[in-house]
Amino acid sequence: MERVLFKPLSQVAICGGTHGNELCGVYMLKELPRDRSGTFSLTTVLANPRAVDTCQRFTEKDLNRCFTDTLLSDLLTEDSPYEVRRAQELNALLGPKGSEATMDLVCDLHSTTSNMAICIITHLNDRVGQHLFKYMREKIRSAPVRLILLTSPLSEGYSLDCLGKHSCTIEVGPQPHGVLRADVYNQMREAVDRMLEWIESFNSGTVFEGGEVEGYSMVEKKDYPRDPETQELTAVIHPQLQDNDFCLLKPGDPVFMTFSGETIHYEGDELYPFFVNEGAYYEKNTAFVLGQKQSLLVPSISVEKEQ
C-alpha cells in the first residue's frame, strides 16, 4: 500500500474555551503538562478568556466563525467585536494561517448538548487528522468515536483549528453548557491522551498503517418549525430523534413534536443526523445536521526524516 511521508509535528497547540461555556476544554487545559520532554512543543491556549469569565459562548461574535481570511485581515477599529480582535491575536500566536510558520497541528476542544460521544472533526484532505481519528477509534473502548469530515479545504475554513497545518477538533457530549460532567470530561481526557500518544509515536518514526475509515460529511442543516411571523419555535425535537445522533433517519421517521403533541415526520433522503438539539444552534437555525456516511481509503503514513 501507498505510504505518504509528512514532516514531524514539532509544534502542537491545544485550545480550549473557544466557546466560553463549554467547560471540559477550559478545565482540560489546566491539567495538560506544561513542562514536558518529547518530540514536540505543546502550546496550550485559553482561546476566549472573556467568554470563559462570564460563562457564555461568546461576548459579541462567535469566535469559532472568525478565522476567515477576510476577518483575519480586517482593519481593527474601536467598534471591532472583541472576538475579531482575539482571532487576530490568536492568528499572530498560532499562525499566520496558511504560512510556513503556523502550528503543525491545532487541536480545539469543544462540548455539545447533543448525544455525540467522542467526535473528531477534521478535513477531507487532512491525512494526519484522519490517522489521529483512526488511532483513537482503535484504542478507545469507553465510548463511540466518530469522524466528521469537512469538505472545504483548510484555507477556506472559519474555525480556530484552521490555523494549523493539520487540524483536529475534539467534540464530546452530551453535556449542558455551563456544566461539567465527569463522564464527558473523561471522554475528552482519553481522546487528548491518545492524541498526544499518537503524535509522540509518529514523530519517533512509527509507520501507521492505512486502511478504510468511515466518516460523516455534512449535507444539509434542518431548522426547527417556526412561526413565520415571530420566528418562535412551534415544535421541538421528537423524543424518538432526541439523543439518537448518528442513527440513520428514514423518510417517515418522527423528527419534531409540536407543543400540542403532534408528530412531524421526516421527508427527504436517508441520511445521518448529528448535532441533534445542540443548545447553541437554536440561534443558528439548526435543529440538527444531516450527513452522509462515506468510506475513505487512508494511506499509510510516517514521518519524513529531517535532514
Added chain:
Amino acid sequence: MERVLFKPLSQVAICGGTHGNELCGVYMLKELPRDRSGTFSLTTVLANPRAVDTCQRFTEKDLNRCFTDTLLSDLLTEDSPYEVRRAQELNALLGPKGSEATMDLVCDLHSTTSNMAICIITHLNDRVGQHLFKYMREKIRSAPVRLILLTSPLSEGYSLDCLGKHSCTIEVGPQPHGVLRADVYNQMREAVDRMLEWIESFNSGTVFEGGEVEGYSMVEKKDYPRDPETQELTAVIHPQLQDNDFCLLKPGDPVFMTFSGETIHYEGDELYPFFVNEGAYYEKNTAFVLGQKQSLLVPSISVEKEQ
C-alpha cells in the same frame, strides 16, 4: 380523619421564564388556554422577559431571590437592578405579598440540569400545595414525582411563588439550560394539566382524602472542592453520584472526582442529595443539596362554601 376547609382557589397564576434560559416554562405559557370557563381565573405571566430575550438566567440579579419583604419595599432608583424593579411590578400584579388581594395560588415553572424528574416544591405549612403534589403523585405514571418541602413560612420566602396564598413550584429535569427537550417538556405539561384538573375539582366541592405524604426538606448545601486561592473547581461530581438525585448518600460513597481522577468520598450523615450538578448553582457554591426524607400526615381538605 380531620378535614380542613379552604376558600376556593379563584385566582390562579402560572408563571414561566422566571429564569430566562429555562425554556419549558416559557413555551408552556404559550400553550395554556387564554379564554377558559371554569371555577377560577387563570393569569399567565412571563416573569423575566428581558432574560428570556437573551436566553440568560437573569440580567442583573436572580429574580427568584427578589421577593423578600425588604426588596419588595425597596425605594427604586436609576441604579436598581432590573430584576428588583420587575419583582415589584410582579408584586403589584399578583400580590401584594401577604395581603388579602394576593393570588390564591402561584405556580412557578422551572427546569434543572439535574436528574430530578418532576419535583413539586411547596411549604411545610401549605396543605393545598401538598395535596396538589399528592394528586400528581397518584395520577402521573410517566415519571417519578417528588416533593420538596420548604420549612420557612411563605412570608419569609424570597421566591416568586411566595406571592400566592398557596404555592407550587414545578421543577423538571434533566434539561440543559437554553435547550428544550420533548421528554422534559411533556413532564411539565402533565404536571400542569393535573394541577389545573385538581383545582377545578377542588373548587367544585370534591373532598380530597388525606393521608401520609413523603417529602424532602433541605438540611445543607455542599460546594465543589475549590482551589483556596483562585476559587476554581478542583473536582467535579463523581460519575456514581451524577444523575442519582434522591438516592440515599452514605458515608464513604463517592461524591467528587478530581481532574486527575481521584475519588473524594462522602463524610457526613445519611441524607438524600438533589439538585446534583445544577448548572446555575456553580456560582451559588452548591454542587448538590442534601435533604432528609420526612413523612407528613396531611389532613383531608375540601372547599369552604362561599356565603
